Amino acid sequence: MPNIQKTKTSIDAVPDGGKESGNKDEWVIRGTDIEKTYDSWLPFGRTVEALDGASLTVNEAELVGIVGGNGSGKSTLMEILVGVLERDGGTVERRGTVGWCPQETLLYDRLTVRETMGLFGRGYGMDRDEIADRLGWLADKLGYEEYLDTRIDHLSGGNHQKVNLSVALLHQPDVLLLDEPYTGFDWETYQTFWDLTDELAKQGIAIVIISHFVEEHDRFDRIYELQDHRLALQEPEKQAVPAEGV
Numbered sequence: 001m002p003n004i005q006k007t008k009t010s011i012d013a014v015p016d017g018g019k020e021s022g023n024k025d026e027w028v029i030r031g032t033d034i035e036k037t038y039d040s041w042l043p044f045g046r047t048v049e050a051l052d053g054a055s056l057t058v059n060e061a062e063l064v065g066i067v068g069g070n071g072s073g074k075s076t077l078m079e080i081l082v083g084v085l086e087r088d089g090g091t092v093e094r095r096g097t098v099g100w101c102p103q104e105t106l107l108y109d110r111l112t113v114r115e116t117m118g119l120f121g122r123g124y125g126m127d128r129d130e131i132a133d134r135l136g137w138l139a140d141k142l143g144y145e146e147y148l149d150t151r152i153d154h155l156s157g158g159n160h161q162k163v164n165l166s167v168a169l170l171h172q173p174d175v176l177l178l179d180e181p182y183t184g185f186d187w188e189t190y191q192t193f194w195d196l197t198d199e200l201a202k203q204g205i206a207i208v209i210i211s212h213f214v215e216e217h218d219r220f221d222r223i224y225e226l227q228d229h230r231l232a233l234q235e236p237e238k239q240a241v242p243a244e245g246v
């Protein structure tokens with residue numbers, strides 16, 4: 001199953017928590033001097049340098065943002081941090097379980113929402129009751145209870161994204177890596193999303209959100225900007241205004 005990296009089991013009996021709140025001094029992901037260049041398949045094709053010395057640290061219970069323009073390398077970085085894409089250089093260290101919500105969803109069209117969660121839940125090593133409890137909690141939180149028996153390819157874009165997010169959250173990971181997680185959400189769901197991230201952070205879960213545009217800067221512990229293939233901490237005054245052209 002592509003969207004988890006398991007280094008320890010951490011599925012709690014309580015579906016909506018049970019974890020102690022985290023320690024913001026304890027790192028859960030550390031990336032140092034990450035490098036990635038895409039080679040061309042064609043003999044005289046162009047190579048694309050995506051990352052050249054990108055470094056970041058994410059601690060328990062932190063909400064960290066990564067912003068950057070289209071093509072700046074955000075998804076490349078996230079895939080390397082999750083462990084589904086090989087890097088050319090640098091190091092990545094992870095502690096605990098990782099939940100990943102990719103930009104391109106990896107859901108099977110012909111399965112219902114419930115079947116999807118059953119499939120991923122079993123892949124995560126959860127039993128039937130754990131899956132049912134957690135799914136009930138997530139569907140209630142994100143408001144898609146009435147679609148549990150709907151096929152994935154019959155969902156609206158926003159509900160599809162809610163299920164995509166729920167797959168990443170199903171096994172109560174220690175770190176959540178979310179690539180443009182609120183695309184397609186209506187305003188109410190967008191607010192619910194932030195309530196949920198607050199609640200998860202209080203449980204000690206570290207959350208990394210990648211977006212080309214971050215609006216509510218106060219919610220984040222830190223925001224990195226991906227520019228010239230590297231990460232730089234965004235200055236507080238710059239965080240107060242949206243990036244030009246958004």
Ligand SMILES: Nc1ncnc2c1ncn2[C@@H]1O[C@H](COP(=O)(O)OP(=O)(O)OP(=O)(O)O)[C@@H](O)[C@H]1O
Nearest residue numbers: 038048050068069070071072073074075076077212
């Ligand atoms: N498989 C690939 N082969 C070749 N080049 C690639 C590949 N994947 C990404 N790239 C290139 O690497 C660069 C970074 O891409 P990436 O998708 O990481 O950017 P991004 O910041 O996530 O973009 P967006 O905001 O548009 O989603 C881009 O120039 C892109 O065209």
